[in-house]
Amino acid sequence: MMQAREVGAEIPEIEVRIPSRAEWVALARLAVATVAARMHFNVDEIADLKLAVAEACTNAIQHARESDEIVITCRIYPDGLQITIRDFGIGTEAERIRSRDLGEPRVGGLGVYLIRALMDEVEYRVEHDSGTVLTMFKRFGDSSR
């Protein structure tokens, strides 16, 4: 469940727009890693954030049909980092947010499973005619800052 947080001039916001193609996902995760490093997340937390962002972008590329662009927005809050990943494609809700059961080794749903495991709050909002917004939040851990 995503906690309601204010958005405004006092909350620093960084936005990165990438083409919805595999070769640009590395840029998205490096951008988020840079923001997280500036916020003094520790090395392990930065690795978690990079992976979560990459999984979200990969999900958008693989499932959001007819989407040219992915917008990654980082909002810096006193207690952590909120990241939204927005695509503008058409995709069914079921295939976009399905996680997986751990058991039989298979590929599908691993990305969503990892996002939910690595982030403290995760929320998908699927808008059937205008795309999907994934909002996720990671709090500073005890060893951060």
Next chain:
Amino acid sequence: MDIQMQVRSVNGSIAVVSLDGEIDVYTSPKVKEFIGKLIDKGTYTFAIDMQNVRYIDSTGLGVLIGGLKRVREHGGAVTLVSTNPQTRKIFDITGLIKVFDIYDSVDEAVNALK
């Protein structure tokens, strides 16, 4: 960001595949093709050295799972080498730590296949 791949043979039947770089949605198809070609040529026993893999995501895990499934159909096996805590953490979170045997050195991973 790219991935470098090399293969050498041990005892004529075990392929030691060394990966160097990042395995993500962009590079994982290259890894899949590289390993797939080796399987197509009849190699079914792999030690995959990931000590120089600085990053892996679910698409990379998918390539490893796919390769494992293919070689198992022929009675083969896959062992992994990684000392990277983040890589091991991802295998742990996803439960793949129970699917793949992960070793600290290539020698250990190869010996486990003999």
